[in-house]
Amino acid sequence: MITLTSHTSYDDLELSGDAISFEPQLQYTEFYDCAFKNCRFAEIHLFACIFENCSFHNCDLSSATLKQTSFRDVMFIETKLTGIEWSATSVPLDVNFRQCLLNYSGFIGVDLRNTEMSQCQVKEVDFTETNLSKADCRGSDFTGARFVNTNLTHTDLRKAVGYAIHPEGNILRKTKFSLPEAISLLNAFDIVLE
Numbered sequence: 051m052i053t054l055t056s057h058t059s060y061d062d063l064e065l066s067g068d069a070i071s072f073e074p075q076l077q078y079t080e081f082y083d084c085a086f087k088n089c090r091f092a093e094i095h096l097f098a099c100i101f102e103n104c105s106f107h108n109c110d111l112s113s114a115t116l117k118q119t120s121f122r123d124v125m126f127i128e129t130k131l132t133g134i135e136w137s138a139t140s141v142p143l144d145v146n147f148r149q150c151l152l153n154y155s156g157f158i159g160v161d162l163r164n165t166e167m168s169q170c171q172v173k174e175v176d177f178t179e180t181n182l183s184k185a186d187c188r189g190s191d192f193t194g195a196r197f198v199n200t201n202l203t204h205t206d207l208r209k210a211v212g213y214a215i216h217p218e219g220n221i222l223r224k225t226k227f228s229l230p231e232a233i234s235l236l237n238a239f240d241i242v243l244e
Contacts, residue, residue: 065084116136120139130151132155170187181200185205
């Protein structure tokens with residue numbers, strides 16, 4: 051059993067949910083080349099922590115607080131990340147999400163350029179002033195997500211559903227959409243489509 055503690059550095063570890071324990075608040079803790087599997091970190095408070103070249107598979111970080119925490123080359127797979135305010139993290143934020151639950155989170159003003167957010171549930175997420183340029187968002191569900199002054203240049207939204215993106219209130223250049231969902235882009239205009 052490994053107990054994760056504050057002010058500690060962990061390198062090249064494979065951590066499984068049944069083999070770790072941790073403090074409810076970790077400060078100044080560093081993780082390099084670590085793999086987390088089936089770990090439950092719901093409502094954990096992370097302050098000034100570093101995750102570099104790490105992966106999370108089938109973990110639960112719902113409602114986690116990530117103040118001044120740095121993520122560099124971090125992959126989340128089939129992980130629950132609901133209710134997280136990502137704008138409180140350190141920049142740059144270098145993360146990728148595959149088949150994750152990101153509902154009710156906020157990425158306000160965050161640079162997510164080149165991020166993968168594929169086949170995820172991204173319901174009721176706030177992307178106000180977020181840079182999603184060149185992001186891969188294929189197959190994700192954006193029902194209720196907020197896009198205001200969001201940079202979607204070269205973003206791939208093919209097979210994505212549920213989005214309500216106002217073409218005049220966001221940056222759309224070479225953005226990839228697929229039918230029939232792309233018809234929702236016309237909802238912002240006072241037109242009749244039959």
